[in-house]
Amino acid sequence: MNTVEGRWFKSTYSSAQGDDCVEVAFGEGAVLVRDSKDTVRPHLTVRREEWCRLLEFAART
Template sequence: MSSTELDWFKSSYSGSSGDNCIEVAVDESIHVRDSKQRESGQLALSPAAWATFIAHAASAQV
């Protein structure tokens, strides 16, 4: 599936000033891209890898 066919949404943690934003889309993988540089590509993760990342990020919050 191409990135134009995915239903992308912006992170709720992204600032309103437009910087530091990511977008996420879900099909059989979890796709992540920089909202300011969409044409630069995306990272596709398995659901298991995404869950591991989210668990680690949540435990590492400062």
């Protein structure tokens, strides 16, 4: 799953110190998730349906 460089973005809930940051990018049919402190490591790929379920769950908790 490839993304266009520069399409990664950080959550607005990330800490101000930058030590608790997750970045996401939207690929074709999937959401890509990575640690913003270690962008060289492979990212996690999640189907969009599962990403939506995760966000719905997080909004309820």
